[in-house]
Amino acid sequence: MNVGIFGGSFNPPHLGHQVLCLMLLETCEIDELWVIPTYQHVFGKDLAPYEARRRCCEEMLAPLGERCRVVEIEKELSLAGESEHGSRMLDTLKALSQQHTRAQFRLVIGADILSETDKWHRFDEVSRIAPPIVFQRYGYPGGQLVAPPEISSSDIRDRLARGEPVDSLVPRRVIEVMERERMYQ
Numbered sequence: 001m002n003v004g005i006f007g008g009s010f011n012p013p014h015l016g017h018q019v020l021c022l023m024l025l026e027t028c029e030i031d032e033l034w035v036i037p038t039y040q041h042v043f044g045k046d047l048a049p050y051e052a053r054r055r056c057c058e059e060m061l062a063p064l065g066e067r068c069r070v071v072e073i074e075k076e077l078s079l080a081g082e083s084e085h086g087s088r089m090l091d092t093l094k095a096l097s098q099q100h101t102r103a104q105f106r107l108v109i110g111a112d113i114l115s116e117t118d119k120w121h122r123f124d125e126v127s128r129i130a131p132p133i134v135f136q137r138y139g140y141p142g143g144q145l146v147a148p149p150e151i152s153s154s155d156i157r158d159r160l161a162r163g164e165p166v167d168s169l170v171p172r173r174v175i176e177v178m179e180r181e182r183m184y185q
Contacts (some may be wrong), residue, residue: 001031001032001100001102001103001104002029002030002031002032002103002104002106003030003031003032003033003034003100003103003104003106003122004024004025004028004030004032004034004106004108004133004159005034005036005037005092005093005096005103005105005106005107005108005130006020006021006024006034006036006107006108007034007035007036007037007038007074007089007107008035008036008037008038008109009037009038009041009047009053009153010035010037010038010044010053010056010060010153011047011048011053011153011157012048012053012056012153012156012170012174012178012183012184013053013056013057013060013153013170013171014060014138014153014156014169014170014171014174015120015149015151015170015171016148016149016150016151017060017082017148018060018061018063018064018157018171019148019149020108020145020148021033021035021060021061021064021068022064023135023144023145023146023148024066024108024133024145025068025147027145028106028133028145030106030133030169031067032067032068032185033064033067033068033069033070033108034068034069034070034071035057035060035068035069035070035071036059036072036073036074036092036111037050037053037054037057037070037071037072037074038074039072039074039075039077039078040074040078040086044078044104045144048181048183048184049181050182051077052177052178052181052183054070054075055177056097056174056177056178056183057070058070059171059173059174059176059177060171060174062173063173071096073092073095073096073099074092076095076143077092077095079166081157089120089121089126090106090120090121090122090125090126090129093105093107093126093129093130094129104134105130106130106131106133107126107127107130107131107132107133107149108132108133108135109133109134109135109137110135110136110137110143111134111135111137111140111141111142112137112139112140113134113142114134114140114142115140115141117162128158133145135147135148138150151169155169156169156170156184157184160178160184160185
């Protein structure tokens with residue numbers, strides 16, 4: 001089984017993430033796409049509560065069907081004390097490889113990450129375990145998949161802080177979770 005691994009803060013997940021998931025399923029040789037919300041950001045980034053972000057990711061993926069799912073491996077590793085430095089993709093991929101010995105993994109990253117791989121923990125080994133599928137990002141060279149809509153989680157949080165609507169940027173089902181959980185207020 002070929003599995004795409006799409007990790008991120010998803011703080012919050014938005015239509016750009018959702019469109020990218022559909023693009024990956026329809027254009028790449030992957031059988032499933034696993035979305036992995038960061039449990040604890042390796043660079044100490046301030047995040048909304050994990051459980052709320054996980055529920056938002058599930059709602060974002062719901063229209064895409066059974067080939068997409070949220071995987072809580074980073075939470076499991078952190079709670080087991082196996083990821084003391086925050087969520088490192090290498091730890092995540094090693095754990096997934098042990099749990100799913102028949103799976104072949106592909107890491108989904110944006111072209112903007114290509115210039116930051118020196119900041120990653122052993123990116124060469126990450127690439128060996130899960131050869132990257134690189135999608136285009138506006139303002140960055142490279143990428144084999146066309147860029148999804150240019151939407152930023154930071155911009156969404158800023159808009160919410162100003163009391164501006166985000167309904168054209170965030171799936172309706174995700175907005176419902178955000179309102180219920182009182183996220184970003």
